[in-house]
Amino acid sequence: MxxxxxxxxxxxxxxxxxxxxxxxxxxxxxxxxxxxxxxxxxxxxxxxxxPNRSQSGDLSDNRVICFITDELTTDPWMALAFEGAREKALEFGIIVTLGIFRAGEDPEEDVFSLCQQQPLMGYIFGTILTRKIDPPAALFTVPSVLVNCYDQDRRLPSIVPGDVAGGRAATERLIRAGRSRVALINGQEGLDNPRDRLRGYKQALASNDFTFDPQLVRYGNWEPSSGYSETHLLMDLPNPPDAIFCANDLMALGCVEALKERGKSVPKDVSVIGFDNRDIAQFIRPPLTTLHLPLFEMGAMAVEMIHDIAGGLKSSHDQLKVECALVERESV
Structure with a gap:
């Protein structure tokens, strides 16, 4: 290959x-x-x-996929998904354009009205947070795929990260390292990612005959500051953890700093694992073991799916969950 x-x-x-x-x-x-x-x-x-654009013929004669997202700048995820879609589209000789859509915009002037003026093959609609959405009406007019979001009624195919399996894999990695008190610093309550990563955490504990202790689960805000403060609270417990699963790498950064302040060695005294595989993970000291959030791959898969649907092929899956692979470094 x-x-x-x-x-x-x-x-x-x-x-x-x-x-x-x-x-x-x-x-x-x-x-x-x-x-x-x-x-x-x-x-x-x-x-x-x-990929060489010239090898795909004259792209002016080809059709267009519009990649629409609700946010692009606060986190890298939709930029990565767009890059995955763009690279895969080049292999098919398809152009991918990028637009931002926010609910409440004038439907006569929003990004969908601009996209509909192009030779449109389909839409990719992505959200910065994994969540349930009410898809804009334009998505039902051409082949469309949801990325990092889903339609409650499954009217459109969607591609989301495998957060439950990822939460389970992260927790089991800590258990395999011989840890017996595994804590979780989760993201904000009420969001899909924290809910599913908590579910995976609980599954791993149950399958390894560990009792779930609610004192070992804390909720942060995805930022280093909350990883730092919640780690101090966990280490103040009468029976503190010997491993901490942080639901993203930024909170893991704060977690590691808090442990260093308390004179704890990572991973000798406390193992730490993150989630997302941001660039910063490799520069934390020690380099952070983490789970890879596959937005690039999800963008590429969305293009393949639209290409197949536009060609008359129907998928048997209304939702694909993409593996969050373990990235081994030195913090476990």
Whole structure:
């Protein structure tokens, strides 16, 4: 099989977004010379080549997929999903355009009205947070796929991360390391990701004959500050944890700093695992073991699905859950 941008990212130990920005020479992207060298060395070792637009014929005659999201700048997830969609679309000779949509906009002037003026193959609609949505009416007019969100009535196919399995994998990794008091610093209550990661955490405890202790579950706000403060509260317990599963890497950063302040060695005294596999995870000391949030892959899968649907193929799945793979580093 031909090497992919994901293979280059894994070889260079950087994100797919970093590889894309460097190889495409994106304006304003600033990286150290060492990072650029790692990426280019990985490209050479793997024999990777960017898809060539000219090999797909005249793209002006091809159709368009519009990638619509509710937010692009607060987190990298939709940018990664768009990059995955764009790279996969190039293989098919399809153009992917990007737009922002917010509920309440004038339907005569919103991004969907602009997209409908193009030779439209379909829509990808993504959200920055994994959540249930009421799909905009335009999504029902052409083949459409939801990314990181879902329709309660399953009227549209969706692709979401496997958060339950990921929460279980993270907790079981800590248990395999010999830990007996595994805590969870979760994200905000009421959101899909924290709910599902908690479910996976509980499943792992039950399957390994551990009793669920609600004192070991804390809720943060996804930021380092809450990982820091909640870790101190956990370590103040009469029987503190010897392992902490943080529901994202930013809270894990604060967690590790709090443990260092208390004179605890990671992972000798307390093991720590994160979730998301952000770029920062490899630069925490010790480098953070984490679960990879597969938004890049999900964007690529959405293009494949739209391409199949537009070609007359029907999927037997109304929702695909994509594995959040374990990334081993040194914090467990």
């Amino acid at each position: 031909k090497p992919t941008m994901m293979d280059v990212a894994a070889r260079a130990s950087v994100s797919q977004a970093t590889v894309s920005l460097i190889l495409n020479g994106s304006a304003g992207a600033r990286f150290s010379e060492a990072t650029r060298r790692k990426v280019m060395d990985a490209v050479q070792e793997l024999g990777y080549r960017l």
